[in-house]
Amino acid sequence: MSVDVIKTDVVIIGAGPVGLFAVFELGLLDVKCHVIDILDRPGGQCAELYPEKPIYDIPALPVVTGQQLTDQLMEQIEPFGAEYHFNEQVDTIERIEDGFRVGTDTGMQFECKVVVIAAGGGSFTPKRPPLPGIEAYEGTSVFYSVRKMEAFKDKDVLIVGGGDSALDWTLNLQPVAKSLTLLHRRSEFRAAPASVQKMLELVDGGDISFKLGQVTTLHGDNAQLTGVTVKGADGSTFEHPTEVMLPFFGLTMKLGPVANWGLNLDENLIPVDTEKFETSEKGIFAIGDINTYPGKLKLILSGFHEAALMAQAAHRIVYPDKKLIFQYTTSSSSLQKKLGVK
Amino acid sequence: MTKVTFIQPDGTENTVEAEPGMTLMEAAVKNSVRGIAAECGGACSCATCHVYVEDAWREATGEPEAMEEDMLDFAFDVRPSSRLSCQIKLTEELDGLTVRIPEKQF
Incomplete structure (x- = not known):
């Protein structure tokens, strides 16, 4: 260049x-x-x-x-x-x-x-969620922005958040990723209503999944994420396997x-x-x-x-x-x- | 004067005096209470003054309004007792209010 x-x-x-x-x-x-x-x-x-x-x-x-x-x-x-x-x-x-x-x-x-x-x-x-060990995954499995969509081709992608960035990247990465899950702490979104509507249509069509909860622990080794533990809305926890996590918690x-x-x-x-x-x-x-x-x-x-x-x-x-x-x-x-x- | 108590993640308690009409965030910042960043200065637009209200005080402090609930999406480890301290206005009735400060504000 x-x-x-x-x-x-x-x-x-x-x-x-x-x-x-x-x-x-x-x-x-x-x-x-x-x-x-x-x-x-x-x-x-x-x-x-x-x-x-x-x-x-x-x-x-x-x-x-x-x-x-x-x-x-x-x-x-x-x-x-x-x-x-x-x-x-x-x-x-x-x-x-x-x-x-x-x-x-x-x-x-x-x-x-x-x-x-x-x-x-x-x-x-971008805010970095205070999850223990998250630094080790940054740039390989954890990303706070998307510079090249290609990087997420054929990956299992987890997007966390409920604002415009989370929704926009859910819609943009869905056709590229192998699978895409949106995780948010509640079922209301502060994002543009049109984006929320499109996201819900993708959920209904089975193209993406939506889960309620907050990430509490990261799992993986050698800078490669394998999954996360999520605390659900009812307080119970569940495991969610993923290769990539994109947290969007504002700036x-x-x-x-x-x-x-x-x-x-x-x-x-x-x-x-x-x-x-x-x-x-x-x-x-x-x-x-x-x-x-x-x-x-x-x-x-x-x-x-x-x-x-x-x-x-x-x-x-x-x-x-x-x-x-x-x-x-x-x-x-x-x-x-x-x-x-x- | 209204007395309010902030409990740090390590259990340390800071009790400070505030004038009614101040927000809980202002009472914290004015008294240099650790763990309340309040980056935006009280505009309900950063979620760095997040606190957990003790159960006994949840009714008196009330529920977050829609804008605050939206902003809590940008906080970490949000619980049913989560509030943004810049949105709690201190009154005589809140004398004795006790809140916990999260491990991290981000």
């Missing part, structure tokens, strides 16, 4: 509200951005954890939901033409002669002058690869100065919930402020010979032109 390196001014890691607003502040200063996020859409925690929940402390917005805030930020930053790369996790940041090389888990490569880490509480990763936040980037860390947070919000590495900035400094408050509004000050410092790195003149969007014709004001 040939790798085309994407060249840009700034790579922003994290498409939460603070990462998105950084696009705005950098854009006003003619700094071009690419934004990378592990989720499949913008918004970060606002989109993943509380899309429908009202937020009451955004200045001038008495009440706004996480999704509305995300949508409005996307509209506000649209003029700056940032490019977004979703479902990508930044794995590596290396210093190169004229900045940094940033690499993702799927092999994408970026070259940039400045890196902005706006990673919030870290990256969202949790883990610091992830941030720890490997050679930055000073303080209890999983990145210390920064309060003038530029720069980390211990020159040219790498950290804004929003991921950073720490005396008096830090984990508020969206604090992250917005940090983005504005960071942008000034980033501008000096991207355009070392240009003098930056401070301007207001209310009166500056050049800023209004960038914003597309007619």
